[in-house]
Amino acid sequence: VTRLPWRKIGALLVVGGLLVVGCLPQPGTREGGAIESLYWQAMVAAALVGLIVYGLLTFAILRYRRGRRADDETPPQTAGSNRLEVAWTVGPLIIITILFALTLVALNVVNVRPAGGGEPAAVRLEVTAFRWGWRFSYPGEGVVVQDNLEPGPEIVLPAGRQIAVTLTGADVVHSFYVPQFLYKRDAIPGRANEFVMTIDQPGVYAGQCAEFCGLYHARMPFTIRAVSDTDYEAWLADQRAGAGPTAGAGASPTTGASQP
Numbered sequence: 001v002t003r004l005p006w007r008k009i010g011a012l013l014v015v016g017g018l019l020v021v022g023c024l025p026q027p028g029t030r031e032g033g034a035i036e037s038l039y040w041q042a043m044v045a046a047a048l049v050g051l052i053v054y055g056l057l058t059f060a061i062l063r064y065r066r067g068r069r070a071d072d073e074t075p076p077q078t079a080g081s082n083r084l085e086v087a088w089t090v091g092p093l094i095i096i097t098i099l100f101a102l103t104l105v106a107l108n109v110v111n112v113r114p115a116g117g118g119e120p121a122a123v124r125l126e127v128t129a130f131r132w133g134w135r136f137s138y139p140g141e142g143v144v145v146q147d148n149l150e151p152g153p154e155i156v157l158p159a160g161r162q163i164a165v166t167l168t169g170a171d172v173v174h175s176f177y178v179p180q181f182l183y184k185r186d187a188i189p190g191r192a193n194e195f196v197m198t199i200d201q202p203g204v205y206a207g208q209c210a211e212f213c214g215l216y217h218a219r220m221p222f223t224i225r226a227v228s229d230t231d232y233e234a235w236l237a238d239q240r241a242g243a244g245p246t247a248g249a250g251a252s253p254t255t256g257a258s259q260p
C-alpha cells in the first residue's frame, strides 16, 4: 500500500486558500463592502460543499481501491435510497435559499436610491463613455472633464459622500469599471444606468473600460481621486476658473516634463 504525501497535499491546500484570500482587493466603497461580504458568504458555502464532496470522494477512492480488498470482486451494488435523494435535494435548496436572501441583503446596499433631504445631498455625476475615452460632467456645477486614450481623464470626488452616477454610452456598449470598488456597470447608448457609490477613503482609484468596444478598448483608462469635501469644492472652483472641458490633463505634471 503506497503512502500518500500528506505534507504536500496540506501545503497545496494552504497555498490554494491563500491565493483565494489574496485575490480579492479591499473594497474601496461602502457598496463594495456589501459585495465583498456576499463573496465571502458564497465562498464559505462553496468551501463547505467542496469539503464534503471531495472528502467523500477521497474516502471512497482510498477505502475501496483495487488491491485494498482481499477479494478483487465487484462490491455489492445497491440502487435507490429515498433518504439520500431527499437529502441531496433539500440540502442544495436550503443553501440556494440562504444565498438568495444574502444576495437581497447585499443588493439592498448596492442598489439604493440617492439620498434625499436629511443627509448631505448626493454628488451628481454624469458619465458618458465613447470610443475611446470618458466624459464626466457635474450637473449644476458647470464642470466637465473629458479626455481620451492614455492617461485618460482624472476626476475628483469627495470621499465619504454618496455619489449618484448616471452612466451612458455615446456609440457602442462600454463598461464603467473601478477594480477597487468591486463593481462594474455597462454604459449603453440610449439608456441611463443609475447607481450610487460612496468612496470610503481618500485616495487614487484607477478605472478602465471593461467591455470590449473596438480597436482602442484597452486604452480607455480613467482615474478617480477621492479627497475631502473642502478639497473637492476647491477643485470644482479651479475647474470653473480655468481649464475647461479638457481639464483631465492639468493634473498630470509628469507629461512633457522630461524635456530639459
Ligand SMILES: [Cu+2]
Residues within 6 Å of the ligand: 174, 175, 209, 210, 211, 212, 213, 214, 216, 217, 218, 220
Ligand atoms: Cu471598451
